Amino acid sequence: MLADLAAVVGCCEPLAREPLSAQQSTELARVFKAMGDPVRLRLLSLIASHAGGEACVCDLTDVFDLSGPTISHHLKVLREAGLITGERRGTWVYYRVRPELLDQLSAVLVPAAPDSPAAMPADRDALPVVDA
Amino acid sequence: MLADLAAVVGCCEPLAREPLSAQQSTELARVFKAMGDPVRLRLLSLIASHAGGEACVCDLTDVFDLSGPTISHHLKVLREAGLITGERRGTWVYYRVRPELLDQLSAVLVPAAPDSPAAMPADRDALPVVDA
DNA sequence: CACCTGTTTTGACGTCGGTCGAAGCAGAGG
DNA sequence: CCTCTGCTTCGACCGACGTCAAAACAGGTG
Secondary structure, eight states: SSSSSHHHHHHHHOTTSSSSOOHHHHHHHHHHHHHHHHHHHHHHHHHSSGGGGGHHHHHHHHTTTOHHHHHHHHHHHHHHHEEEEEOOOOOOEEEEEEEEHHHHHHHHOOOOOTSSSGGSSOOTTTTOOOOO | OOHHHHHHHHHHOOOSSSSHHHHHHHHHHHHHHHHHHHHHHHHHHHHHHSSSGEEHHHHHHSSSSSHHHHHHHHHHHHHHTSSEEEHHHHHHHHEOOHHHHHHHHHHHHHOOOSGGGGGGGTTSSSSOOOOO
16 A cells, blocks of 8 residues: 555645645655654664665564564554565565655655745735635 | 754754664654644645745634644644744734754655665675674 | 474554544734 | 634543554474
């Protein structure tokens, strides 16, 4: 699931460029929620920064004071969010990040482009704009 | 709280560059968790992309089929995560994003730098590296 | 096959979090 | 001062989530 974030989010339209649709925000929030846990975020960075671009579960478990099943659970959440992929080779399972997804997320978060509405000077003297 | 993410995270060290410390991941996860909800993510983009760079709560409430208190709650979460700031002017409260924070988050997510450990070619023939 | 290690799944438990209605607070305007 | 509107806080409800122990599964090795 969430194999291609770009297909849903429309690839790389910055948050500050135009409002996200309900569906876009739902898909994006799923990914951010996966990163919204200290353990998972650290797992992600451990995997991403590990030599060779991949890390064995056995390497990851020792870093935390958590049970094996708990680590496995967090890895599953990251996997289902599309942030990492796991591959079994013999006895061990190796995880690696999906750089495209990180790249897309990074692009979405980039602040207002020069010609975005938010970059226009606010008309402080005018009454607040209300659509109704 | 979380007035300056850079002070805690060390500013802009990409996730894939080196592993996050427990404290860094805790602080970062707090921000990502705030973005890990569809409503909040949409609120954030509504505010960020709104003309003048700010939006009144009254503008935001109408977009969702949610009660006022619920919207207010989500805005509070975003505010306490340091993602937005609120200012009362007369009857209305205006929110605007903190672009620095978005910028820092975007920088943290940028994938592996060319000379990061993860970018080194994996030695597929070698036995898995285990610290112990 | 039996057994051992590494990893995932299952089931349960306690806490956290999104939601609402009701009540409270802040300004504007009679 | 009273009241009306915009927004926030409070209290409660219920589903979602992080955690663990136990059990199941996968591969290697005798």
